[in-house]
Amino acid sequence: MTGLLLEDVVIVLDGRELMRLSESIAPGEILTVMGPSGSGKSSLLAYVGGFLPASFQARGNIVLSGKQLNNQPAHERHTGILFQDPLLFPHMSVGENLLFAIPSSIKGASRRRLAEKALSQAGLDEFFDRDPATLSGGQKARVALMRVLVSQPRALLLDEPFSKLDAGRRDQIRRFVFDEAKRQNLPILLVTHDKADADAAGGKIVDLDQ
Amino acid sequence: MLRLAPALAIGVLLAPVACGVLATLLPAFGYLPALGGREFTFDHFATLIDYPGIGRSVLLSLATGLLTTVIALTIVLTFVSGWYSTVTFARVQYLISPLLSVPHAAAAFGLALLIAPSGFFFRLISPALTGSSRPPDLFILNDPLGLTMMAGLVAKEIPFLLLVTLAALPQTSARRSGQIAQAAGYGRIAGFLFTTWPLVYKQIRLAVFAVIAYATSVVDVAVILGPLTPPPLSVRLTQWMADPDIAMRFVASAGAVLQLLVTMVAIFIWIGFEKLATRLVARKRNAGHRFVKENWARLGGLTLVLLVSAVIFLGLLLLALWSFAGFWAFPDTLPRGFTVVNWGRALPSLAGPLTTTLLTGFVATLIAVCLALACLEREARTGRTGGSRALLFIYLPLIVPQVGFVFGLQLFFLGAGLDASWGALVLVHLVFVLPYVFLSLSDPWRAWDPRYASISYGLGANPNRTFWKIRLPMLLKPAMVASAVGFAVSVGQYLPTLLIGGGRWPTITTEAVALASGGNRRVIGVYAFVQMLLPFVGFALATIIPAVLYRNRSDMRAAS
Numbered sequence: 114m115t116g117l118l119l120e121d122v123v124i125v126l127d128g129r130e131l132m133r134l135s136e137s138i139a140p141g142e143i144l145t146v147m148g149p150s151g152s153g154k155s156s157l158l159a160y161v162g163g164f165l166p167a168s169f170q171a172r173g174n175i176v177l178s179g180k181q182l183n184n185q186p187a188h189e190r191h192t193g194i195l196f197q198d199p200l201l202f203p204h205m206s207v208g209e210n211l212l213f214a215i216p217s218s219i220k221g222a223s224r225r226r227l228a229e230k231a232l233s234q235a236g237l238d239e240f241f242d243r244d245p246a247t248l249s250g251g252q253k254a255r256v257a258l259m260r261v262l263v264s265q266p267r268a269l270l271l272d273e274p275f276s277k278l279d280a281g282r283r284d285q286i287r288r289f290v291f292d293e294a295k296r297q298n299l300p301i302l303l304v305t306h307d308k309a310d311a312d313a314a315g316g317k318i319v320d321l322d323q
Numbered sequence: 324m325l326r327l328a329p330a331l332a333i334g335v336l337l338a339p340v341a342c343g344v345l346a347t348l349l350p351a352f353g354y355l356p357a358l359g360g361r362e363f364t365f366d367h368f369a370t371l372i373d374y375p376g377i378g379r380s381v382l383l384s385l386a387t388g389l390l391t392t393v394i395a396l397t398i399v400l401t402f403v404s405g406w407y408s409t410v411t412f413a414r415v416q417y418l419i420s421p422l423l424s425v426p427h428a429a430a431a432f433g434l435a436l437l438i439a440p441s442g443f444f445f446r447l448i449s450p451a452l453t454g455s456s457r458p459p460d461l462f463i464l465n466d467p468l469g470l471t472m473m474a475g476l477v478a479k480e481i482p483f484l485l486l487v488t489l490a491a492l493p494q495t496s497a498r499r500s501g502q503i504a505q506a507a508g509y510g511r512i513a514g515f516l517f518t519t520w521p522l523v524y525k526q527i528r529l530a531v532f533a534v535i536a537y538a539t540s541v542v543d544v545a546v547i548l549g550p551l552t553p554p555p556l557s558v559r560l561t562q563w564m565a566d567p568d569i570a571m572r573f574v575a576s577a578g579a580v581l582q583l584l585v586t587m588v589a590i591f592i593w594i595g596f597e598k599l600a601t602r603l604v605a606r607k608r609n610a611g612h613r614f615v616k617e618n619w620a621r622l623g624g625l626t627l628v629l630l631v632s633a634v635i636f637l638g639l640l641l642l643a644l645w646s647f648a649g650f651w652a653f654p655d656t657l658p659r660g661f662t663v664v665n666w667g668r669a670l671p672s673l674a675g676p677l678t679t680t681l682l683t684g685f686v687a688t689l690i691a692v693c694l695a696l697a698c699l700e701r702e703a704r705t706g707r708t709g710g711s712r713a714l715l716f717i718y719l720p721l722i723v724p725q726v727g728f729v730f731g732l733q734l735f736f737l738g739a740g741l742d743a744s745w746g747a748l749v750l751v752h753l754v755f756v757l758p759y760v761f762l763s764l765s766d767p768w769r770a771w772d773p774r775y776a777s778i779s780y781g782l783g784a785n786p787n788r789t790f791w792k793i794r795l796p797m798l799l800k801p802a803m804v805a806s807a808v809g810f811a812v813s814v815g816q817y818l819p820t821l822l823i824g825g826g827r828w829p830t831i832t833t834e835a836v837a838l839a840s841g842g843n844r845r846v847i848g849v850y851a852f853v854q855m856l857l858p859f860v861g862f863a864l865a866t867i868i869p870a871v872l873y874r875n876r877s878d879m880r881a882a883s
Binding site: 159162163164166167168186187188189190191192193194196198200202203204205206213214216244245246247260261264266270 | 705706707772773774775776777778779780781782783784785786789792793796797799873875876877878879
């Protein structure tokens with residue numbers, strides 16, 4: 114069984130059931146979960162990623178590439194996440210952000226080569242030594258995506274990653290994220306309140322409002 | 324390891340206080356087998372009460388604690404309510420933050436050099452205004468009512484209370500509440516007092532208690548500026564504790580119990596004040612008093628805060644001036660010449676205490692920062708905070724007066740064979756350093772965006788790697804500032820160093836205070852200047868090191 118499987122996932126806050134979901138996402142496919150703020154869609158990502166705050170209760174199986182994740186700590190789940198903000202580590206250079214993400218099994222000079230290659234894929238050649246603070250919003254978003262991808266995730270979690278980009282750039286970045294993630298054959302779980310995101314994703318849409 | 328951190332921290336805060344209070348109570352009631360006291364008795368309290376002027380000493384301590392706190396808090400409240408979210412406010416904040424790191428003794432010496440009859444102020448106006456070229460015959464230093472001592476304490480309490488208030492403000496909606504109140508026709512001060520202050524006060528209440536406890540039991544400032552006949556209770560206690568006659572330890576213990584009571588009574592009276600003030604404010608608020616004519620109060624608050632800053636800064640300048648002064652007779656405003664002879668003479672005897680101060684401060688701060696980081700990291704990983712009870716533990720060593728338990732702790736260490744050891748000295752410094760380090764570190768630590776950790780985990784970094792590579796480097800500046808705060812606290816410790824060090828570990832602070840009675844202003848200048856310089860260097864490093872490390876990372880500069 115490949116892909117990401119969510120079996121009878123229920124998320125509860127203060128005794129109130131926020132959502133109930135059973136879905137499977139095949140590699141290279143996108144599942145879009147839509148809902149207004151407070152609908153628990155971000156806590157779904159937190160549950161899958163393994164960092165749900167203690168104030169929530171959640172149950173239901175999460176299976177990724179045939180492996181059950183429920184009792185795995187967050188750092189062993191290989192679920193890369195992108196938030197609304199790029200959240201590049203501000204104390205590292207752009208390149209160091211990528212090096213931090215590259216698995217330690219890759220050693221020596223090939224680490225740097227991999228990072229440079231990822232930057233060049235994102236159209237950011239020569240950005241390795243730059244201070245992340247000096248990048249534009251779109252450039253930061255692309256670095257954030259490449260940072261996730263070089264960590265060799267087995268699934269991608271997207272928490273409204275396009276909502277803070279300006280309208281002109283949003284389409285372009287969205288296309289870039291979806292294309293790159295599909296190229297790596299990753300199952301993608303996208304939560305958003307923007308119908309345009311859901312349409313662009315082109316996969317199945319679950320609307321929590323209904 | 325991390326799991327043990329909270330218990331260990333609570334142990335560090337609680338155990339010394341508990342052991343110290345217990346080891347004060349028992350001898351006070353006559354029980355101290357090592358010195359032949361095996362029966363419980365009230366005799367030592369009877370002896371204590373028979374000391375001449377003991378009632379006056381008690382009253383002095385009580386009045387000092389309450390008056391200075393009322394005055395300092397009123398000034399802070401008036402200033403903050405009158406000026407928050409203005410450019411002036413931001414500038415004053417910038418000016419006053421460094422004052423917090425000035426040790427009490429150095430500030431007190433500076434004040435003494437400024438306002439003594441032969442001090443800078445009278446040099447400035449003599450003989451032009453006084454008509455005399457001799458120091459006026461005024462009882463300013465060590466005045467019997469303790470007014471100068473109170474002034475010194477108020478001057479040091481204002482920066483502290485101002486900074487805790489500033490830390491509490493972001494957790495209220497002060498600006499918006501103020502705008503709403505002003506739109507309804509209230510003055511700035513009334514609007515703040517009615518809408519925001521109750522929320523702020525709830526957060527700073529323990530800090531206010533700590534100020535009361537400190538002012539009712541302060542020793543170093545009282546020795547330098549306070550009355551001599553009789554001195555406040557805490558000063559007399561310290562004399563008895565150091566008395567070569569071992570039997571005096573019983574009386575000293577009884578006195579320490581009395582000190583605990585005095586501080587407790589002061590806090591109870593304060594709680595009465597709180598109730599009264601709450602009712603008064605509620606009545607004015609419900610009556611809709613607008614207090615629109617408030618310019619005098621706003622200007623008054625600003626003036627007093629600026630005056631306090633100016634006095635402390637001028638005092639510090641005078642310390643430096645005296646340490647380099649050659650011949651400087653009254654009423655010359657400035658010395659006739661400058662020399663390094665004073666320093667040359669002081670340096671040989673300064674080196675030992677300086678080393679002790681640096682090492683003790685460094686080790687106590689290092690332990691405190693590691694403990695605080697471990698507690699906060701554990702909190703972040705488990706999502707459980709200690710809540711208000713944890714805050715009480717943190718404030719405990721600051722609210723129980725030092726004289727009330729450090730003497731007992733000394734007897735305790737004596738029994739354990741650890742008396743006058745350097746380890747014991749570090750431990751007792753740690754008791755006072757840890758609360759300040761924790762308080763300084765916890766706000767920025769908790770304000771850190773947890774999504775960075777989620778991202779790091781998602782990239783495959785385990786919690787330890789995330790801590791060392793992401794969280795700690797991102798929070799390097801607050802961690803360094805907390806270290807500087809801790810070091811400053813350690814440098815300033817007088818009584819614990821004196822008692823637990825048992826005279827074998829003199830520091831810059833104990834040496835400086837010991838010079839007070841001698842009155843050699845040049846030597847005092849050297850010691851107090853060094854005492855003031857040490858925390859300053861700490862804060863400078865805390866600013867410079869992150870700035871250099873992250874010189875090419877502009878978001879790291881903006882974040883701090």
